[in-house]
Amino acid sequence: NTQASVTTVTQSPVVIAPQPSVLKSAPTLSSTVPITCGDIAKVGQLVSKPQQVVSGEEGINLEEIREFAKNFKIRRLSLGLTQTQVGQALTATEGPAYSQSAICRFEKLDITPKSAQKLKPVLEKWLAEAEHWNQKGQQNLMEFVGGEPSKKRKRRTSFTPQAIEVLNSYFEKNALPTGQEITEIARELNYDREVVRVWFCNRRQTLKNTSKINVFQVPT
Amino acid sequence: NTQASVTTVTQSPVVIAPQPSVLKSAPTLSSTVPITCGDIAKVGQLVSKPQQVVSGEEGINLEEIREFAKNFKIRRLSLGLTQTQVGQALTATEGPAYSQSAICRFEKLDITPKSAQKLKPVLEKWLAEAEHWNQKGQQNLMEFVGGEPSKKRKRRTSFTPQAIEVLNSYFEKNALPTGQEITEIARELNYDREVVRVWFCNRRQTLKNTSKINVFQVPT
DNA sequence: AGCATAAATAATAA
DNA sequence: TTATTATTTATGCT
Numbered sequence: 001n002t003q004a005s006v007t008t009v010t011q012s013p014v015v016i017a018p019q020p021s022v023l024k025s026a027p028t029l030s031s032t033v034p035i036t037c038g039d040i041a042k043v044g045q046l047v048s049k050p051q052q053v054v055s056g057e058e059g060i061n062l063e064e065i066r067e068f069a070k071n072f073k074i075r076r077l078s079l080g081l082t083q084t085q086v087g088q089a090l091t092a093t094e095g096p097a098y099s100q101s102a103i104c105r106f107e108k109l110d111i112t113p114k115s116a117q118k119l120k121p122v123l124e125k126w127l128a129e130a131e132h133w134n135q136k137g138q139q140n141l142m143e144f145v146g147g148e149p150s151k152k153r154k155r156r157t158s159f160t161p162q163a164i165e166v167l168n169s170y171f172e173k174n175a176l177p178t179g180q181e182i183t184e185i186a187r188e189l190n191y192d193r194e195v196v197r198v199w200f201c202n203r204r205q206t207l208k209n210t211s212k213i214n215v216f217q218v219p220t
Numbered sequence: 221n222t223q224a225s226v227t228t229v230t231q232s233p234v235v236i237a238p239q240p241s242v243l244k245s246a247p248t249l250s251s252t253v254p255i256t257c258g259d260i261a262k263v264g265q266l267v268s269k270p271q272q273v274v275s276g277e278e279g280i281n282l283e284e285i286r287e288f289a290k291n292f293k294i295r296r297l298s299l300g301l302t303q304t305q306v307g308q309a310l311t312a313t314e315g316p317a318y319s320q321s322a323i324c325r326f327e328k329l330d331i332t333p334k335s336a337q338k339l340k341p342v343l344e345k346w347l348a349e350a351e352h353w354n355q356k357g358q359q360n361l362m363e364f365v366g367g368e369p370s371k372k373r374k375r376r377t378s379f380t381p382q383a384i385e386v387l388n389s390y391f392e393k394n395a396l397p398t399g400q401e402i403t404e405i406a407r408e409l410n411y412d413r414e415v416v417r418v419w420f421c422n423r424r425q426t427l428k429n430t431s432k433i434n435v436f437q438v439p440t
Numbered sequence: 441a442g443c444a445t446a447a448a449t450a451a452t453a454a
Numbered sequence: 455t456t457a458t459t460a461t462t463t464a465t466g467c468t
Contacts, residue, residue, distance in 0.1 A: 153463095153465090155466090176458095204459085
């Protein structure tokens with residue numbers, strides 16, 4: 001449409017201040033920290049050890065990777081992209097598959113130096129390209145990314161009191177229904193299946209949150 | 221600890237590219253979009269109308285506000301702060317209460333120009349200060365944000381047995397008092413209104429929890 | 441005016 | 455990877 005010429009806003013670029021370790025930086029990293037999967041150390045763990053900033057045999061600059069990861073996140077966010085979107089877009093343009101989890105792990109540096117080293121240039125290139133398209137307009141970016149242009153957030157469902165009652169009774173019987181069961185409940189209540197699934201997720205969440213002991217003193 | 225001199229990373233500041241409308245920009249905004257609350261138009265709606273970039277009577281520069289809102293979000297994120305944190309911190313340092321919802325709505329420009337105009341300088345000032353502390357280290361930022369003892373973290377209220385008795389008797393009569401009633405109870409007991417409100421919340425939770433069946437049951 | 445909670449996103453478990 | 459939990463954001467409501 002004739003979106004007006006508005007897009008040439010010439011907004012002053014935001015300069016992000018230097019970031020002292022937004023990540024938790026695992027300061028007192030010691031013997032107590034088990035490396036979950038096998039015994040290959042992760043970037044996020046190695047990088048905090050001054051001696052090993054450059055991983056010996058590989059010649060990998062961990063500090064550089066850490067910085068990039070941090071910048072990557074900021075740049076991703078300022079493009080308004082999610083990890084999922086990046087993963088999907090990469091999967092489409094680059095060779096292998098990149099899941100949301102993969103992007104997440106890169107940003108958190110929860111990967112081996114080798115993987116990081118391999119992934120970094122891919123992300124770097126892709127991100128630069130995304131930023132380039134973004135210059136030309138949000139629409140182009142979305143096209144490049146591939147997702148439908150800005151899918152809208154689903155309207156918030158409101159359940160009827162009756163429905164909630166039924167849901168709660170199911171929940172009391174079983175807080176973790178199978179996909180099958182969810183489908184059935186959804187049909188019975190005539191709500192969207194996904195909506196019902198999310199309801200159970202959130203209900204479990206809420207329960208967990210509220211089941212903490214309460215703050216105020218007991219009236220002795 | 222002897223965190224090494226690492227912190228002086230002199231990371232090259234990230235320059236955020238100009239952002240053509242990350243927000244959904246409500247492109248096909250037409251008769252179908254009802255303005256939820258009354259008929260006062262929101263910034264996000266007004267700003268897309270070229271003619272009205274400056275709100276007439278008020279002299280409010282909507283375009284400026286839109287830009288600020290966008291930058292605010294990016295800067296908030298690059299500080300690693302959530303809307304909730306900002307809201308809480310503002311509530312602590314500035315006068316009135318700022319909920320997570322309020323921050324959310326500001327960022328989405330889902331507020332009236334007048335409110336936005338009022339909120340903007342507050343956010344601007346606060347954010348600049350937060351960035352300043354962040355320069356000095358993540359720890360300082362968290363202290364600034366997170367109600368450190370130096371700031372006025374609200375002291376934990378302890379109710380007298382008498383007060384609790386009164387509260388409980390009110391609770392038995394009505395577990396969900398209106399705002400009006402809460403105010404009155406608070407005045408009667410000479411406690412802060414908010415404290416009383418929270419007491420009722422917590423009381424309801426407690427009740428709910430104690431009467432709960434063990435939930436995470438295995439689906440058979 | 442802001443709470444309660446639905447929906448979306450990020451992080452972790454499997 | 456895919457499945458689920460945990461966290462954050464957004465919105466219907468009154």
